[in-house]
Amino acid sequence: xxxxxxxxxxxxxxxxxVASGSIFPLSNAPERNEVxxxxxxxxxxxxxxxxxxxxxxxxxxxHRLELVAETMLSGGCLSICLFKGKVVCGVNSELQIxxxxxxxxxxxxxxSEVACISVTSLSxxxxxxxxALGDILYSVVVYKLVLEVVRGRQLAQxxxxxxxxxxxxxxxxxxxxxxxxxxxxxxxxxNLMVMQVVEEAxxxxxxPQKIV
Numbered sequence: 001x002x003x004x005x006x007x008x009x010x011x012x013x014x015x016x017x018v019a020s021g022s023i024f025p026l027s028n029a030p031e032r033n034e035v036x037x038x039x040x041x042x043x044x045x046x047x048x049x050x051x052x053x054x055x056x057x058x059x060x061x062x063h064r065l066e067l068v069a070e071t072m073l074s075g076g077c078l079s080i081c082l083f084k085g086k087v088v089c090g091v092n093s094e095l096q097i098x099x100x101x102x103x104x105x106x107x108x109x110x111x112s113e114v115a116c117i118s119v120t121s122l123s124x125x126x127x128x129x130x131x132a133l134g135d136i137l138y139s140v141v142v143y144k145l146v147l148e149v150v151r152g153r154q155l156a157q158x159x160x161x162x163x164x165x166x167x168x169x170x171x172x173x174x175x176x177x178x179x180x181x182x183x184x185x186x187x188x189x190x191n192l193m194v195m196q197v198v199e200e201a202x203x204x205x206x207x208p209q210k211i212v
Contacts, residue, residue: 004063012042021082023100026149039077050076071107083124090119097156110156121173125180134170162197
């Protein structure tokens with residue numbers, strides 16, 4: 001491997017997560033722009049958790065890094081993904097949705113929701129428009145993301161549709177490629193599980209293993 005280019009970060013700033021994909025506005029025939037996004041945190045010895053971070057949107061052009069846009073965050077960006085043309089971030093305990101405008105090099109927040117305690121895993125499902133998040137001090141929560149345009153303005157709404165009612169300390173989470181409604185989840189206790197959202201009526205109380 002050879003280093004083609006590098007982007008120096010600020011003092012005490014650490015890159016914690018990166019994802020690649022398309023960003024685009026809401027329209028019938030969106031112009032998709034391929035980018036990769038980086039979430040960072042400013043790690044200071046006097047803070048128990050980061051109070052600031054940055055979201056960087058970049059493009060690689062002929063092996064050179066091109067900064068498309070950036071914005072400050074009110075916490076450390078612990079997880080990140082691109083979903084429905086938007087940037088989804090886990091910023092400390094919040095799930096945040098951002099829109100990127102390449103023409104003006106601006107990033108604007110569309111929605112945010114205090115999810116759990118420390119959002120460290122994100123996995124979207126395009127089919128049902130949901131985002132599954134894993135929390136290092138809690139468990140798995142699934143949100144539905146609804147995007148719409150009202151009077152020329154993009155709006156986003158997050159709706160919690162399911163969560164697990166027990167502490168699991170999730171360390172890793174990813175959708176199954178052949179069944180996007182199911183998730184592979186790893187926890188801090190050495191367990192690896194397959195989980196999915198089920199209706200209460202589908203649970204067999206005589207067989208607790210069916211709950212997860």
